[in-house]
Amino acid sequence: MTLVAERLFMSFGGLLALDGVSLTVPDGGVVGLIGTNGAGKSTVLKAVSGLLRPHRGEIRLRGRPIHHLPAHAVLAAGVAHCPEGRRLFAGMTVEENLRLGGHLRRDRHVAKDMARVYDLFPVLGERRTQRAGLFSGGEQQMLAIGRALMARPALLMFDEPTMGLSPIMIRRILDTIALLRNQGTTILMVEQNALAALMLADHGYVIDLGRTTMSGPGTDLLADPRVRAAYLG
Amino acid sequence: MTSSFVRDRPVTEAPSRREPRPAWRSAPGAALVLLGALSPWASAVIPGGAYPGLATLQFFDAPYLVTGFRLHLLLLGLAALLPRASRAAGAGAAVIALVHIAFLAALGVLSFGGPVTLAGGALLIWLGRREPAPEWKLPSRALAWPILVAAFAALLWAVSAMLTAGGQSRATNPHGGAEFLSFLGFAVGLFGILSAYGVLSWLSALAERHRAFSLTVLLACAMLLPLTEAGTGYWMTVASTIGIYAATAIGLNIVVGLAGLLDLGYVAFLGIGAFTAANLAHVVSFPVAALAGAVVAGLLGVVVGAPTLRVRGDYLAIVTLAFGEIFFRAAQNDIGGLTGGANSIPGIPPITLFGQGFDQPVGGLPAGFLYYALTVLLVAGTMAVLANLKHSRTGRAWLAIREDEDVARAMGVRTGRAKILAFLVGATLAGLAGAVFAHKLGTVGYESFDFSESVTLLAAVILGGMGTVPGALVGASLLFVLPEKLREFSDYRLMLFGLALILIMRFRPKGLVSS
């Protein structure tokens, strides 16, 4: 197992955001989290990446507890978090953004990985000296994915990667995630677009009011009438 | 991981509770404190005469005479046996021990009882129970009134004891500073114990329910201060000076505590009120001069507040700082011949009403009583303004602005008007206090209004608890009593003050009286 999260509890100002969420991400697998707005999906990712600290519960990455680590140490441990809304450094160039993605890397393969990102998204290579803030939403999402890849993570987490994109761009981003999956990357993704998430995911969790209410293989969840009624309309 | 479709059982757990610590765990600490209290403290007779008359350190002369701080320690040590009280009692004992150890060390005398008491206090803090205070039911009116009267009488006694603890000055009592600090430690322990048992919150809830009655009694108690040990001309003067700063701090509390607008140049309004009154002192009577001081300060408050329409947060703090500095420089250079510059304005006559000079004794009461009474009314008045505004429509608008200005605006609060009003009210109150200040001191110079005074006032507000009604009074009393009491440390005054600011922000950022 790449990631095991057990019974995470967290509350903000008396409101329970996570009420005992547990989930596992197998090596090389893609796990999707679906649920309504405010169900606690993003909170799970933030708890994993160390932006938020769960009040109780345990998170282990390849057996090693990481729930007590600050965010920068979680990245060093091998979890990259591609946050909601992309959160690029708008004032910096494409190349600087990628370098920041590989900030902790001291090895010699940074340049090679950067070339790999440019292969994956040629548009980034063409505009590598332009400021990230000038890019379209889809291009920004590409850069955000590329930036996360630069850390060579053991686990890659996406929070709403298709939010606010055009249908063509959504296709393009989902294809990229599928490609990464086929290359063996372990992925945990949060997606409001439940159909897309469950199509891609080997395994899915439904989160509601801070709890995991259902879980199972993506195709099983897709077939479940309750999921269809609640999330696929 | 099951591959089949399962519905996870919802996981809920009761919050885990640590086992409450058994009461006997405070016994060793309490025993050490008691032992410390009954041990000899000083290894030799202290140079400079007997250690404070009330607190004998001369164990060998009078071993069974347990008075002063040793009595305090004895009381705290006994109280520490109560399960909830041990932490607060331990803290009080530790403070007392530290004060005396340091004091004796400075005199080159070894302390025996000190380390024992300190160890006991530390043990109590360490092993003591920390749990929320219990809540008590409020009694009926028939019982409530006598209780309130008794509580305020106790408060009056505490204030009088605090004020006079350690004596007037170095001249009359060379150990006054240590004695005062020691007493402060006892007060900390006492109030801590009362708050651990929920007595303080119970009393304040009671006072809140019988508000009019409480205020009347409180005012009466304040007026009775001259009849206590503090009833000398000296203490009346000290108390009225504190009162003036307290009133100013309460005004600042409106700006900072309620509206959340950080003002780093607030003392300028006190200065404007003082200089206005000083210039008019020989022309008009005091009420007119005070009114003029308040109005001029209020108008300038609007001027200083105007930038709030465009500037926020830290930048606003800097704007107010700049205004404060401009005022200070202008006053220093005797702008328009209004401030006297380096010569200050001397010879301001004392307030006279119906032929009675306020600096003269009246009836059997000490000189300075009239100024004291005036500042009590001033403080009561500003507190009433604060309390009424806090619960008014304007007050709610301020609180909304303090929390989030954009949201407040979206909710329909006229933020610009409300913010300028905050500055107007705060400045007016400070101007009024300034007028009293000028007459009471008889001379006004620019150096009373420098940046460190603004910081002190701000610290009083924060120390007391931002936005609370009694907070600024408590804070101002502490901050302006301490330098008066610790004259032997006057060189270190500002240094300790800076340190205190840092420590308060670190350990008690919401102040002593949190809302």
Place this chain on the structure above:
Amino acid sequence: MSTLAQQIVNGLVLGALIGLIALGYTMLYGIVQLINFAHGEVFMVGAFGAHFVSLRLLPADTPWYTALPVMCVTAVAVSVAVAVAVERLAYRPLRGAHKLAPLITALGVSILLQEVVRVFYPGATAPLAFPRAFPDGHLVLGPVTVLWTGVLALAVAPLLAAALHLYVERSRLGRAMRATAQDPETARLMGIDPDRVILATFVLGAALAGVGAVLYGIHYTQIDTAIGFQNGIFAFTAAVLGGIGSIRGAMLGALSIGLVKSLAGQYAWGGAQYDYVWVFALLILVLMFRPQGFLGRPERVRA
């Protein structure tokens, strides 16, 4: 005419010195939105550190080319040590506290440092003569004369600012600093430890202030415990004027402040006694009408 030129040069020298303090303000505010009032005091303790080493440790006949570097190194070391201590002990525990807490702590630190020096540094209750660790005499350019120390300040300050600019733009740490300034949360997701970035910012700012302190001392030949606060406020004004977060802006703002003070002291109503007033009036106007400063962007751009 010659008075005007002379006042302009005097203003620029003062501005260059203030600029070295302003760089620390602009970096720190850009990254943690903290008005570090204590930064002026970091400058002040640097000056006293240099004063101490020169009077107590260096032989009296040390030539200036030895004394000046030693004093600079000492001042930088003292300033950095104090800044790091302040950051660790006073500010770090307050991360995440409510907004006013760090500002008030900064005031407390500022008062504490001033008083510690005033009470414990021998003779610091009155202004102290600063050692002359640079050739006397002046450069004469037509109607204008500039002390060599002023020439030194005018040369060194922009050079250091440029070096800092390059460092922040090109280095790995500089990139981490900019990232933290733009979006602290995402910077953490990049593996950037905010505590290290903030500490580094304190160190860089303090080092520049330390150099500035020595240059200030040899130029004005006198130091006291109040130089930190006064010049610190000017430096903060300069940082805002130039656009907070902008290194070039801070230098530009500082030069403007120097000019305003010197020219207003000469020509404006009230004369030299009111030169401070004009600087503060300028500060208020800038904060009100162009809070983003000369070079700052009106709003932080985010995708």
